[in-house]
Amino acid sequence: MDQSTATRDLSQAGLPPDQIKAVPVRHPGRWLATLIVLVIAAVVINSVATNPRFGWGTVGHYLFSSQILEGLKITIYLTVVSMAIGVVLGVVLAVMRLSPNPLISGASWFYIWFFRGTPVLVQLLFWSFISALYPKINLGIPFGPSFIHADANHLITPFVAAILGLGLNEGAYMAEIVRAGILSVEEGQTEAAQALGMTRLQTMRRIVLPQAMRVIIPPTGNETISMLKTSSLVSVIAYRELLYSAQLIYAVNFKQIPLLLVASIWYLTITTVLSIGQYYLERYFGRGTARELPPTPLQRLRRNLAIRHARVPLPASESSGRGVGVP
Amino acid sequence: MSEPMVIAEGVHKSFGRLEVLKGISLEVRQGEVMCLLGPSGSGKSTFLRCINHLEKIDAGRLWVDGDLVGYRQQGSKLYELRESEVCRKRSTIGMVFQRFNLFPHMTAAENVALAPVHVKGVPKDEAFKRAAALLRSVGLADKLDSYPAQLSGGQQQRVAIARALAMDPRLMLFDEPTSALDPELVGEVLDVMRRLAADGMTMVVVTHEIGFAREVGDKLVFMDAGAVVESGDPREVLANPKHERTRAFLSKVL
Ligand SMILES: Nc1ncnc2c1ncn2[C@@H]1O[C@H](COP(=O)(O)OP(=O)(O)OP(=O)(O)O)[C@@H](O)[C@H]1O
Ligand SMILES: [Mg+2]
Numbered sequence: 399m400d401q402s403t404a405t406r407d408l409s410q411a412g413l414p415p416d417q418i419k420a421v422p423v424r425h426p427g428r429w430l431a432t433l434i435v436l437v438i439a440a441v442v443i444n445s446v447a448t449n450p451r452f453g454w455g456t457v458g459h460y461l462f463s464s465q466i467l468e469g470l471k472i473t474i475y476l477t478v479v480s481m482a483i484g485v486v487l488g489v490v491l492a493v494m495r496l497s498p499n500p501l502i503s504g505a506s507w508f509y510i511w512f513f514r515g516t517p518v519l520v521q522l523l524f525w526s527f528i529s530a531l532y533p534k535i536n537l538g539i540p541f542g543p544s545f546i547h548a549d550a551n552h553l554i555t556p557f558v559a560a561i562l563g564l565g566l567n568e569g570a571y572m573a574e575i576v577r578a579g580i581l582s583v584e585e586g587q588t589e590a591a592q593a594l595g596m597t598r599l600q601t602m603r604r605i606v607l608p609q610a611m612r613v614i615i616p617p618t619g620n621e622t623i624s625m626l627k628t629s630s631l632v633s634v635i636a637y638r639e640l641l642y643s644a645q646l647i648y649a650v651n652f653k654q655i656p657l658l659l660v661a662s663i664w665y666l667t668i669t670t671v672l673s674i675g676q677y678y679l680e681r682y683f684g685r686g687t688a689r690e691l692p693p694t695p696l697q698r699l700r701r702n703l704a705i706r707h708a709r710v711p712l713p714a715s716e717s718s719g720r721g722v723g724v725p
Numbered sequence: 726m727s728e729p730m731v732i733a734e735g736v737h738k739s740f741g742r743l744e745v746l747k748g749i750s751l752e753v754r755q756g757e758v759m760c761l762l763g764p765s766g767s768g769k770s771t772f773l774r775c776i777n778h779l780e781k782i783d784a785g786r787l788w789v790d791g792d793l794v795g796y797r798q799q800g801s802k803l804y805e806l807r808e809s810e811v812c813r814k815r816s817t818i819g820m821v822f823q824r825f826n827l828f829p830h831m832t833a834a835e836n837v838a839l840a841p842v843h844v845k846g847v848p849k850d851e852a853f854k855r856a857a858a859l860l861r862s863v864g865l866a867d868k869l870d871s872y873p874a875q876l877s878g879g880q881q882q883r884v885a886i887a888r889a890l891a892m893d894p895r896l897m898l899f900d901e902p903t904s905a906l907d908p909e910l911v912g913e914v915l916d917v918m919r920r921l922a923a924d925g926m927t928m929v930v931v932t933h934e935i936g937f938a939r940e941v942g943d944k945l946v947f948m949d950a951g952a953v954v955e956s957g958d959p960r961e962v963l964a965n966p967k968h969e970r971t972r973a974f975l976s977k978v979l
Contacts, residue, residue: 514934552740590826590885594840594892595779595816604843686830686872 437725460647460660467644470664476560476629476639481622482567488572493602495577502709507574513570521632522563526635528554556637564629568621577608611683619676625668630661640664727953728791730896730927735785736770745771747951748785753896753929753944758840758922759939760891760959761931763948769931772948773898776929777818778811779945789818790895816844819889823901825881827873833860833884835871837891845892852891863917879910886917897921899930908978935976947971 431592446452460466467624494506513521529550554562582604591601633642644657681694731753738746745768753759761769775779775787778795792814796803806814818962827836837866841847847855857869861884873881882902889897899918903911915937922928922941932938938945938959947958947968955968966972 490932554910584826586822586826588825589779590820590822590828592779592812593815593820594816594888595812595814595844596840600843604839605828609828683830685872686832 414536451655452659453653456653456656457659457663460644460657461663462613463647464638465647466642466664467662469638469640470597472638472706473615473626473629473640473664475627476564476632477622478562479561480568482627483561484568484572484621484625487565487569488574488576489607491573492580493575496580500631500710510570510573513567518563518567518628521567522631522635525554525559525562527557527578529646556635559635560629560632560637560639564625564632564675568625569585570573572618573620575614576610579612579614580606581614583609608683610678614685615676615680619672619679623672626668626672727757729753729788730755730757730790731929732788733772733785733974734787736772736775736782736787737777737784738775738780738782739767744941745951746775746782749948749951749953750785751946751953751956755927756925757929757943758928758941759944759946760942761929761946761948762933762974762978763954764926764939767948768951768961770900773820773900773929773931776896776898777820789814794948796858812844813916816892817895818841819892819897821885821889821899821902822896823905825873825885825905827881827885827888831875832870833865833887835944836884837874837888840888856887856891859890860884863887864913866899868886877910878906879913882906882914883917886914890921895927897928899928899932901931901933903932903934934979935963935975947974949974 410583462557491506491509491538494502495510497503532550535548535550535553536544537546539549586603586607587603591605592598596604630641632639634643638646640661644661645707647659648654678694730753731751733751734959735750735782736746736749737744738748749768749772751759758874761772762771772852775782776789776794781795793803793813795806795811797806797810798804826834826939828839834853837859838849838852841852841855842849857866860866861871863886864884865880865887868876868880868884873884874883886902900917900942903914906914911934915934916931918928918937930942931935942958942959945962946956947954947970954970955962955966962971963975966975
């Protein structure tokens with residue numbers, strides 16, 4: 399009885415009989431929370447905008463100054479090179495750590511133990527003072543003749559010290575991330591690849607690592623962002639990255655707060671760019687795991703716009719969206 | 726009579742102190758379908774994995790297609806094979822797993838074409854053409870670009886069979902290929918296997934599908950606790966099993 403009445407009511411409203419039109423549940427708590435957040439935001443924005451000691455004029459003046467941009471370039475360069483070293487080293491160390499040979503896995507364990515166990519700041523200082531420990535550096539056959547001789551002071555410039563300090567330390571962290579990724583891949587995958595006649599190296603490269611990426615990428619994104627900021631530690635060995643460039647300027651004009659703001663704005667900007675990059679990388683390596691790839695923000699935007707226009711429920715897949723004005 | 730494809734002589738295998746295979750001896754001839762039956766834990770999968778050297782045997786001898794598995798014999802001495810030699814041998818033996826083990830980050834066609842390209846060095850376009858043909862032959866012509874997660878269990882297992890066939894194997898090993906499938910999907914996989922057998926493929930099949938064993942099998946081996954209990958013509962063994970343990974097992978499965 400009830401059902402048929404409901405059906406009749408709906409058809410009178412000119413709706414298809416199975417379309418649900420219900421009064422949504424009210425959420426008074428949400429409204430209250432929204433209000434509180436808005437008030438706090440207003441207070442913060444007001445104080446930031448009106449407190450003259452923030453010195454926004456000075457911030458604007460230095461934001462694109464050549465000294466700052468030069469520092470920014472070096473910070474980005476340090477981050478990229480150190481992460482590249484860290485990732486390559488991490489993969490090697492992780493594969494070594496999983497080796498059945500106890501000497502090889504032990505060596506990897508020792509490396510990770512040592513570099514994770516000492517502060518990166520200490521490591522940076524160490525590399526910059528390495529010439530005190532080894533004034534001459536020789537490359538050649540161990541205990542045999544050497545081919546390349548170099549003066550440590552010339553070889554280990556502040557840049558090399560920075561790269562070594564950051565990269566070697568990062569390798570230890572990346573090793574654990576990569577190892578977790580490799581272990582997350584089912585054993586049946588390796589078995590299937592080997593049964594096809596693939597070597598262990600091919601199996602690692604074609605089957606295990608691509609699947610491990612899904613687990614490896616989110617923490618690696620984290621590490622990259624963390625590296626961006628950790629690279630500011632290099633200022634202690636007087637290498638002119640972003641923070642040190644800002645410090646050099648305020649050492650002269652004493653406008654510490656505005657210049658630290660300038661540095662922070664740039665750190666935030668790059669972090670944002672990196673986060674976007676991470677989203678797309680995750681999407682790429684997630685292929686095959688979900689039945690459907692999550693839409694990119696752009697696709698989501700276009701879909702939303704399309705829905706607004708067409709007022710037609712879109713099918714789940716972008717490609718099969720027919721006649722709703724998606725270009 | 727045809728040449729032997731697999732010969733096992735007193736194959737032993739232990740994991741630590743657990744002796745899983747206690748002297749398996751059997752023979753599979755070219756073109757034959759041998760069905761391996763036995764209770765859980767009797768060592769069927771382990772034996773299958775020994776055949777393509779995914780497990781090393783501890784004692785006995787195992788030959789596949791005339792070659793000793795995993796070793797080279799010179800005089801009375803055995804030399805372990807190098808990885809590349811083991812891989813070359815494995816590439817001539819196809820294996821199909823209970824849980825399919827398709828590569829989830831590749832489409833069906835990529836799964837099938839992978840090994841021909843990277844193990845055999847077949848040009849890419851040729852390998853993909855062949856993959857398409859193989860997938861068509863297992864009834865998946867419209868699934869070339871689907872990822873494993875988008876396929877049903879039965880479809881995934883058929884891709885897995887196509888993937889193994891792409892290497893033109895001399896021998897196919899099946900480890901309970903239908904036990905992870907819903908009952909209504911079992912038939913489509915067995916059909917593919919039946920056709921393979923009819924085409925003359927040599928097959929060793931671990932299965933609980935008694936009907937398949939009776940109909941397609943040339944030989945049936947019943948294993949229990951790491952040893953062969955009885956073997957012979959499937960119809961014969963299934964109709965009147967001689968051994969008590971075979972009888973007890975069959976009464977549970979049938
Ligand atoms: N890698 C391993 N390490 C230790 N023990 C193992 C290993 N693989 C198998 N075993 C043991 O060997 C025995 C035989 O295992 P196997 O997988 O060969 O049995 P099965 O006959 O295939 O059983 P099922 O029908 O359940 O698949 C089991 O007791 C198992 O626990
Ligand atoms: Mg098994």
